Amino acid sequence: MSRIGKQPVALPDGVTASVSGQTIEVKGPKATKSFTATDDVTLEVQDGVVVVTPRGKSKRARQQWGMTRTIVANLVHGAKDVxxxxxxxxxxxxxxxxxxxxxxxxxxxxxxxxxxxxxxxxxxxxxxxxxxxxxxxxxxxxxxxxxxxxxxxxxxxxxxxxxxxxxxxxxxxxxxx
Structure with a gap:
């Protein structure tokens, strides 16, 4: 289990996220950024948080889980602050x-x-x-x-x-x- 991947990414006020397929787009006052995740993880936006879950139990899926969550968290932070x-x-x-x-x-x-x-x-x-x-x-x-x-x-x-x-x-x- 990924300790980092398990944590949802909270969306602060003024920041919105939308998911289409494997691409997430984060819009905020400072920037609009997007990221395309691999097919090993699933991205969902639920109640003001972004949740990343692995597809399967393979080693690659577990590796991508934590990394994708961290990249999404950096996108959210970059959309709000510098x-x-x-x-x-x-x-x-x-x-x-x-x-x-x-x-x-x-x-x-x-x-x-x-x-x-x-x-x-x-x-x-x-x-x-x-x-x-x-x-x-x-x-x-x-x-x-x-x-x-x-x-x-x-x-x-x-x-x-x-x-x-x-x-x-x-x-x-x-x-x-």
Whole structure:
């Protein structure tokens, strides 16, 4: 039994969901999103909640059960609010700024890094050493934040690089004489 899959997804005020076949469409004040589930699960909307149930007892059906419920919950949350990832930049001379739809990063390379922000995501730089990635699609927000972080991952000796806010980097001891 899936502990996650058993829980119904509550629809908050202002959010509606409709199911047609294996596709669920969630409408809210921030966005309208849809998702097509596999044939291993059944989607139903009952009394203001979305219920996901597996078809059969196969391993794949049980795997899809919890995953589908989580994706539906993310759709509902994204229709009501936005997802947010905060990044911080550490290092001498490392900074970021937005220019239109392009994020300019100075990360110690011989050139500036230009990162084009995809549709559906907004990136802001409240300070030169802070970045905020926001959007209604949880997967896209996380992927954009990870792509930005990949340009200069935090290194373990001085801790320089781009890290998630609150992320702990284990510091290693340097060479000894």
């Amino acid at each position: 997802f947010k990832k905060e990044l911080e930049i550490r290092g001498v001379g490392y900074r970021a700024q937005m220019q239109g739809n392009t994020l300019k990063l100075n990360l110690g390379y011989s050139h500036d890094v230009d990162f084009d922000v995809p549709e559906g995501v907004t990136v802001t730089a409240p300070k030169p050493t802070e970045l905020v990635v926001e959007g209604t699609d949880k997967q896209l927000v996380g992927q954009v934040a990870a792509n930005i972080r990949d340009w200069r991952r935090p290194e373990p000796y001085k801790g320089k690089g781009i890290r998630y806010k609150g992320e702990y980097i284990f510091q290693k001891e340097g060479k000894k004489k």
